[in-house]
Amino acid sequence: MSEGQGLLEVKSLSKRFGGVTAVEDFNAVVRDNHLVGIIGPNGAGKTTILNLLSGVYPCNSGEVVFEGRNVAGLKSYEIGRLGVARTFQNIRLFEDMNVLDNVRTAYSWRARYGLLQAMVGWKGVNIFERAVEEKALHWLDKVGLYKHRHEYTGSLPYGLQRRVELARALAGEPKLLLLDEPAAGLNPAEVRELIEFIQKLFDELGLSIILIEHRMEVVMRLCHWIYVQDFGRTIGQGTPEQIRKDPVVIKAYLGEEFE
Numbered sequence: 001m002s003e004g005q006g007l008l009e010v011k012s013l014s015k016r017f018g019g020v021t022a023v024e025d026f027n028a029v030v031r032d033n034h035l036v037g038i039i040g041p042n043g044a045g046k047t048t049i050l051n052l053l054s055g056v057y058p059c060n061s062g063e064v065v066f067e068g069r070n071v072a073g074l075k076s077y078e079i080g081r082l083g084v085a086r087t088f089q090n091i092r093l094f095e096d097m098n099v100l101d102n103v104r105t106a107y108s109w110r111a112r113y114g115l116l117q118a119m120v121g122w123k124g125v126n127i128f129e130r131a132v133e134e135k136a137l138h139w140l141d142k143v144g145l146y147k148h149r150h151e152y153t154g155s156l157p158y159g160l161q162r163r164v165e166l167a168r169a170l171a172g173e174p175k176l177l178l179l180d181e182p183a184a185g186l187n188p189a190e191v192r193e194l195i196e197f198i199q200k201l202f203d204e205l206g207l208s209i210i211l212i213e214h215r216m217e218v219v220m221r222l223c224h225w226i227y228v229q230d231f232g233r234t235i236g237q238g239t240p241e242q243i244r245k246d247p248v249v250i251k252a253y254l255g256e257e258f259e
């Protein structure tokens with residue numbers, strides 16, 4: 001990778017849904033070991049950007065260059081295999097599965113497609129299953145959920161369910177983690193905890209993160225660089241200090257408050 005390029009480079013990305021342009025000409029760079037935020041009011045197109053980056057939808061135009069390769073148009077499991085993991089704005093977990101099994105599902109594609117496993121037969125399956133369990137437990141420990149591993153996911157408080165989702169995303173050992181409003185539905189104490197927790201993960205794991213947030217405080221505390229979206233367009237970008245003083249950004253947010 002030449003200098004100036006990032007782990008991820010997004011070029012002129014656009015997405016329309018019928019008459020609505022959800023994302024218009026979005027450009028972004030995420031370098032190795034950087035925490036990048038995308039903020040903006042509801043309907044600004046933030047989730048759509050994540051959906052495009054993770055292959056949930058195809059884009060209408062543009063490029064998503066991950067490690068030098070354009071991944072726009074690939075399926076989400078293919079992008080996942082290349083090292084991009086995500087969480088969802090509305091938690092998507094198997095509520096009637098226990099915490100450990102939920103994290104184990106992160107390895108299911110490996111189970112299905114593992115050539116080695118196919119060759120070694122049933123004995124190999126057992127070894128494989130044990131290795132998967134060990135890895136899943138490792139990630140549960142990392143997010144502080146080890147002691148909850150046998151509990152039903154649906155019975156956990158919301159803040160802990162968010163962590164199950166995180167553990168599952170991390171279990172694939174991504175190079176890029178996409179978080180869609182991880183603070184949604186959390187109370188102020190849980191939000192503070194989450195900020196510290198994301199910081200700790202980031203420091204320990206040395207990955208890159210794109211963090212989408214509706215709330216300013218979370219991205220302001222965590223991110224190195226922030227993109228501000230409004231009606232599908234980027235209306236500002238910069239460091240948290242620059243964003244805080246940007247009159248265009250202030251106006252967009254004040255406008256929202258008055259509504």
Ligand SMILES: Nc1ncnc2c1ncn2[C@@H]1O[C@H](COP(=O)(O)OP(=O)(O)O)[C@@H](O)[C@H]1O
Binds near residue numbers: 022046047048
């Ligand atoms: N699957 C979809 N079908 C139709 N319209 C959609 C779809 N997803 C998002 N949109 C529209 O795209 C715009 C941006 O939505 P979204 O990306 O969810 O914004 P945000 O996450 O910033 O709140 C909204 O007008 C929304 O209604």
Ligand SMILES: [Mg+2]
Binds near residue numbers: 048089
């Ligand atoms: Mg959203």
